[in-house]
Amino acid sequence: MNNLIKGEKHDWEMVIGLEIHAQVKSNSKLFSSSSTKFGSSPNSQVSLVDAAMPGMLPVINKYCVEQAIKTGVGLNAKINNYSVFDRKNYFYADLPQGYQISQYKYPIVGEGKVTIDFKDGTSKDIRIVRLHLEQDAGKSLHDQNPSKTYVDLNRSGVALMEIVSEPDIRTPDEAGMYISKIRSILMYLDTCDGNMQEGSLRADVNISVRKPGDEYGTRCEIKNLNSIKFIKQAINYEAKRQIEILESGGSIEQNTMLFNTSTCKTRPMRNKEEAHDYRYFPDPDLLPLEISKEEIGKIKSSIPELPDELKNKFIETYKLSNYDASVLTAEKQTSDYFNETINSDSELKNHAKIVVNWITSELFSLLNKNNQDLNNSPISPENLGQLIKLISTNEISGKIAKDVLEDMFSSGKTARQIVDEKGLQQVTDQGEIAKVIDEVIAENSKMVEQYLAGKDKLLGFFVGQAMKLTKGKANPKMLNDILKQKLIKKN
Amino acid sequence: MKIDKNTINKIARLSRIKLDDKESEDYINDLNSILNWVEQLNEVNTENVEPLSIISSSILPKREDVSKDTNSSEEILENAPDKLEGFFAVPKVVE
Numbered sequence: 001m002n003n004l005i006k007g008e009k010h011d012w013e014m015v016i017g018l019e020i021h022a023q024v025k026s027n028s029k030l031f032s033s034s035s036t037k038f039g040s041s042p043n044s045q046v047s048l049v050d051a052a053m054p055g056m057l058p059v060i061n062k063y064c065v066e067q068a069i070k071t072g073v074g075l076n077a078k079i080n081n082y083s084v085f086d087r088k089n090y091f092y093a094d095l096p097q098g099y100q101i102s103q104y105k106y107p108i109v110g111e112g113k114v115t116i117d118f119k120d121g122t123s124k125d126i127r128i129v130r131l132h133l134e135q136d137a138g139k140s141l142h143d144q145n146p147s148k149t150y151v152d153l154n155r156s157g158v159a160l161m162e163i164v165s166e167p168d169i170r171t172p173d174e175a176g177m178y179i180s181k182i183r184s185i186l187m188y189l190d191t192c193d194g195n196m197q198e199g200s201l202r203a204d205v206n207i208s209v210r211k212p213g214d215e216y217g218t219r220c221e222i223k224n225l226n227s228i229k230f231i232k233q234a235i236n237y238e239a240k241r242q243i244e245i246l247e248s249g250g251s252i253e254q255n256t257m258l259f260n261t262s263t264c265k266t267r268p269m270r271n272k273e274e275a276h277d278y279r280y281f282p283d284p285d286l287l288p289l290e291i292s293k294e295e296i297g298k299i300k301s302s303i304p305e306l307p308d309e310l311k312n313k314f315i316e317t318y319k320l321s322n323y324d325a326s327v328l329t330a331e332k333q334t335s336d337y338f339n340e341t342i343n344s345d346s347e348l349k350n351h352a353k354i355v356v357n358w359i360t361s362e363l364f365s366l367l368n369k370n371n372q373d374l375n376n377s378p379i380s381p382e383n384l385g386q387l388i389k390l391i392s393t394n395e396i397s398g399k400i401a402k403d404v405l406e407d408m409f410s411s412g413k414t415a416r417q418i419v420d421e422k423g424l425q426q427v428t429d430q431g432e433i434a435k436v437i438d439e440v441i442a443e444n445s446k447m448v449e450q451y452l453a454g455k456d457k458l459l460g461f462f463v464g465q466a467m468k469l470t471k472g473k474a475n476p477k478m479l480n481d482i483l484k485q486k487l488i489k490k491n
Numbered sequence: 492m493k494i495d496k497n498t499i500n501k502i503a504r505l506s507r508i509k510l511d512d513k514e515s516e517d518y519i520n521d522l523n524s525i526l527n528w529v530e531q532l533n534e535v536n537t538e539n540v541e542p543l544s545i546i547s548s549s550i551l552p553k554r555e556d557v558s559k560d561t562n563s564s565e566e567i568l569e570n571a572p573d574k575l576e577g578f579f580a581v582p583k584v585v586e
Contacts, residue, residue, distance in 0.1 A: 028558035035558040042577035043564040051567050063556035084544075091507055093581045141578070142585050149585075150578035153567070277505060282544035287551040 003170045004212060007243045012209045014239050015216055016175055017167035020182055021160050022192040023136065023200040024067045030135055030159035031058030031101065038198050042152035050157040052096035057285050064159040065289065067191040068108050068133050069299045071161055074185045074306055075128050077112025079296050083132075085286040088278045094138030094151050102162075104280040107132035108289065114185065115308065116177040117326055126178050127166040136160050161192070167206065167216065172232035179203060179228055180330070184307050188332045202226040207235055208252070209242045217242070218252040222259050222266055234259040238266045310335055318342070318352035327360055333374045334359070340381035341388070348385055351392045358388055362402060366409050379408050387415035400424050400472055427474045430482065433466075436474065437483050440465045441490070452490060459483070492530070494522045 004011040026036060032049035049056040072079045084106040087099040109131035117123045138156040140149050163182060169175050183201055186192040193200050203226075208219035222238060225231045237259075242252050257266040305313075307329040314325040314335075329335045342348050342355050363384065367377060387404060390396045396404065396419055407418050419425060427433060440462055441448055451458040466479055499519050503510045510518065564577050573580040 027556050033554070033557060033559040034561050034563075037558075041564065043567050043579070044562055044577070046563045046567045047559075047561055051563075059552060059554045061556050062553035065553070089505075093579075093584050140584060142583065145575075145580075145583075147583050148573075148575075148580045149583050150575060150580055152578055277501075279505070284544070287545055287547060287549065289551055 007247050009247050012243050013212050015167045015208050016169035017206040018165045019204040020163040021202050024064045024159035026064050029157040030064050036158050046153045070189050071191045072109030074189045075112035078110035083108040083289045085283045086280045087283045094140045102134035103132035114181050116181050126168045129164040131163045134160050172235040176228045188306050196226050207238050218254050220255050220257050222257045233264050324356045341385045344382045344385035345389050383414050396426050427470050436466050436469050494519050
């Protein structure tokens with residue numbers, strides 16, 4: 001695969017690493033009992049700890065620690081028995097403490113890796129450097145007033161997992177696939193809700209360019225991107241910017257950039273003079289975090305099936321293609337839905353491919369059209385299973401099944417009810433079909449002559465006419481067979 | 492280690508403290524004498540000794556993940572010099 005991009009003078013390669021900030025799914029914050037609920041009125045979920053009132057002390061949330069360990073296991077990473085919380089010092093209006101409690105030298109999770117799968121069947125490992133726990137800051141609103149910034153501290157102190165990758169990513173698409181894969185793993189583990197719109201998952205992108213084979217170039221960091229589309233756009237713009245500078249003889253200044261989502265451009269966030277000096281040091285309010293082998297073992301044994309394992313299982317059990325299996329397992333709700341559908345009737349196991357198609361094309365497009373999600377699908381897995389069984393047993397045709405599905409979607413009735421009420425059972429009576437075909441042939445004698453004279457295309461016309469007369473209920477294969485036989489006889 | 496004018500300016504800037512020339516001079520002297528005193532510790536051989544940051548031998552206490560309704564906005568904003576509709580209002584941070 002050619003991952004190079006063309007400059008004016010020669011080809012360039014992108015070198016990309018991601019720092020993903022994933023909000024831990026928990027009821028309360030990392031070091032205080034305030035709620036983590038999204039969308040509450042401003043500053044309503046702020047304890048004295050979160051507001052950094054003098055004398056307040058942090059007490060760690062046990063569940064957040066378990067969530068981080070679980071995630072580490074899901075990233076095939078080493079879990080550290082010993083980790084330390086440090087203070088990362090900086091001033092900002094939405095950081096009441098004047099420092100963020102984070103982990104610097106001793107993170108809770110060490111090296112790991114995740115695999116991304118390409119459409120052509122190949123795959124690539126992206127190495128993880130570390131995962132550490134830290135506090136989120138508050139939220140600043142800059143655009144409400146010309147001279148003021150408004151601050152809401154509800155998010156202040158919520159637990160984040162920062163997942164840092166090695167610079168193993170080479171294209172914007174790989175970056176997108178990597179973050180999708182991380183998101184998928186987090187959602188299977190139920191350690192993060194994966195909601196990028198609400199900011200539960202966001203990324204900083206480190207990017208540099210180099211001539212193939214050269215050492216890494218100087219990198220810039222693009223901060224706080226909250227959609228896969230923006231990540232790709234920001235990388236494309238920033239790579240182009242760096243190449244233009246280098247090709248015109250300049251050099252890249254290491255800088256922190258912001259991405260403007262309306263202009264699709266990056267710009268420096270702060271200049272070098274104000275370069276950050278975080279002065280990390282161990283937080284004297286918190287003892288080191290020690291986790292026993294037993295605790296890690298207990299958490300490991302509670303890990304659910306992850307997308308990669310499930311994908312392989314689907315390929316093996318149901319003989320699905322790699323592509324079908326990865327579409328099914330990309331989101332937990334999809335694989336759950338598939339599992340429930342295929343297990344709703346023992347017959348369906350032999351028609352796995354049909355089940356996949358009805359979920360990923362027919363049902364998905366209906367949901368899309370109606371702006372709905374699989375989670376609140378009006379069609380239950382059992383009901384879809386029933387519909388697919390009606391198809392697989394030839395009781396209704398695939399074409400009619402599509403209408404039935406739409407009816408199920410809007411009326412909430414079962415497939416069986418709709419088929420019975422509307423009398424949609426497929427006509428499989430030879431005599432009945434033959435009668436209809438005779439009618440069609442008799443009414444269209446001219447066309448029949450033309451057909452017999454070699455105009456093969458007219459076969460479709462006869463089929464269509466016959467279908468019309470049976471209201472689409474004739475078994476298509478039988479209709480075709482009988483029609484051909486009758487026409488041959490005419491000759 | 493020696494504290495000079497540049498170092499003291501940098502520390503002051505990081506701490507958001509404004510120092511006049513006289514104050515800078517005083518702090519340079521104070522900090523240098525503190526550092527000189529502490530540097531006596533360099534005479535001790537600390538090879539293979541992990542830095543000590545905590546002297547307590549107890550274990551990090553943990554809490555269960557139970558959230559408490561705080562409904563805190565009034566109390567939290569009580570000391571704010573400026574506020575609007577439940578938000579803190581501060582001088583604009585970005586241009």
